[in-house]
Amino acid sequence: MRIILASASPRRRELLAQMGMEFEVCPSQGEEKITEVLPERAVMELAQQKAAEIAVKTEGDAWILGADTVVVYDQKILGKPKDAEDAKRMLCMLQDKKHQVYTGVCIWKKENGTEDVRCFFEKTDVVFYPMTEEEIDQYVATGEPMDKAGSYGIQGVGGLYVREIHGDYNNVVGLPIARLYHELKK
Numbered sequence: 221m222r223i224i225l226a227s228a229s230p231r232r233r234e235l236l237a238q239m240g241m242e243f244e245v246c247p248s249q250g251e252e253k254i255t256e257v258l259p260e261r262a263v264m265e266l267a268q269q270k271a272a273e274i275a276v277k278t279e280g281d282a283w284i285l286g287a288d289t290v291v292v293y294d295q296k297i298l299g300k301p302k303d304a305e306d307a308k309r310m311l312c313m314l315q316d317k318k319h320q321v322y323t324g325v326c327i328w329k330k331e332n333g334t335e336d337v338r339c340f341f342e343k344t345d346v347v348f349y350p351m352t353e354e355e356i357d358q359y360v361a362t363g364e365p366m367d368k369a370g371s372y373g374i375q376g377v378g379g380l381y382v383r384e385i386h387g388d389y390n391n392v393v394g395l396p397i398a399r400l401y402h403e404l405k406k
Contacts, residue, residue: 222282
């Protein structure tokens with residue numbers, strides 16, 4: 221079956237490749253619109269929007285995978301930072317505290333003229349070490365936080381500030397591949 225990743229994320233591409241999957245990349249271009257309040261519903265909504273956009277454009281049989289990740293602190297969804305100051309604000313908020321990372325995944329299956337849509341989410345708790353203002357400034361200066369939900373990448377320099385995680389590490393990177401594998405088997 222043809223598999224299409226509806227995401228431009230290099231991290232998601234790497235994780236799918238680790239699974240040994242052959243896939244195409246066709247990033248969604250639409251504007252992301254959150255109407256849901258609960259983070260688990262919001263990430264599934266965003267993942268479904270991405271998959272739906274690509275499903276409409278896809279001819280023939282395919283499984284389209286949409287995914288979206290957000291960081292949640294104090295019941296507030298933190299997406300990607302708008303600029304360096306926004307990244308600093310988020311990191312100040314998260315340092316020395318526990319927060320959650322939610323990734324929503326949508327599997328949009330087009331086969332023999334029918335469509336089946338299944339969405340799920342994964343949640344991981346993350347605890348940061350305390351960070352000084354200087355550490356935050358230095359980290360933001362690396363540029364790494366600028367394209368990541370919550371302004372950090374656990375798989376990069378941002379991992380230096382993660383004290384502990386409870387849940388799926390790959391979920392924090394951007395795609396819960398173990399759960400995805402089992403969902404695809406269904």
